[in-house]
Amino acid sequence: MAGNRERSLRAAVDLLGTGGIRALTHSRVDVAAGLPKGSTSNHFRTRAALLDGVLAWMLEQQLTEVGPVDDVETLDELIELVTSLFAHMTGPARTVTAARMALIVEAAHDARLRTTLAGGRRTVIDALGPTLSRLGAPDPTLAGQVLAACLQGLFLQELAGIDDLDPRPVIATAVRAAVTAQQG
Numbered sequence: 001m002a003g004n005r006e007r008s009l010r011a012a013v014d015l016l017g018t019g020g021i022r023a024l025t026h027s028r029v030d031v032a033a034g035l036p037k038g039s040t041s042n043h044f045r046t047r048a049a050l051l052d053g054v055l056a057w058m059l060e061q062q063l064t065e066v067g068p069v070d071d072v073e074t075l076d077e078l079i080e081l082v083t084s085l086f087a088h089m090t091g092p093a094r095t096v097t098a099a100r101m102a103l104i105v106e107a108a109h110d111a112r113l114r115t116t117l118a119g120g121r122r123t124v125i126d127a128l129g130p131t132l133s134r135l136g137a138p139d140p141t142l143a144g145q146v147l148a149a150c151l152q153g154l155f156l157q158e159l160a161g162i163d164d165l166d167p168r169p170v171i172a173t174a175v176r177a178a179v180t181a182q183q184g
Contacts, residue, residue, distance in 0.1 A: 007033040008040040009057040017095030021106045059120040069131040079172045086167050090158045098159050137179045146178035
């Protein structure tokens with residue numbers, strides 16, 4: 001059973017993912033989580049603290065969802081992993097993905113949030129680095145950045161309903177391009 005802190009974080013992510021950044025207030029989180037008034041404030045005194053908590057929780061969830069990439073042996077396996085991850089993040093985890101995109105947009109106006117998001121992105125890219133290197137990427141960091149940028153664009157398109165495309169060929173192209181990308 002989730003404690004009040006966990007319930008607050010889950011409710012905060014749901015509010016962000018369904019109502020955007022303006023929907024996120026301590027009192028709305030309390031109501032959405034079914035907690036007594038002031039419960040969220042007990043764990044996260046400020047809005048910044050709440051956003052930090054949400055980002056840390058989302059990063060932890062994302063790393064768990066990606067799962068182990070150490071056993072990926074081929075580009076085709078990586079393409080399958082990334083395609084499956086995309087399907088999960090735009091299906092069962094759609095609200096979490098929408099929350100992440102809302103925070104990315106908000107970061108354009110919030111340097112502190114931008115720094116925190118950049119740190120989370122680096123963590124994910126660093127986690128992929130050994131696998132990308134093993135698959136032949138001359139610059140694993142650049143390869144991770146290419147994949148992250150591609151996926152963010154695909155997430156935005158999917159969430160906004162802009163284009164009804166099959167993500168697999170786009171992901172396959174991005175993975176292959178990322179692994180052969182060189183600086184310059």
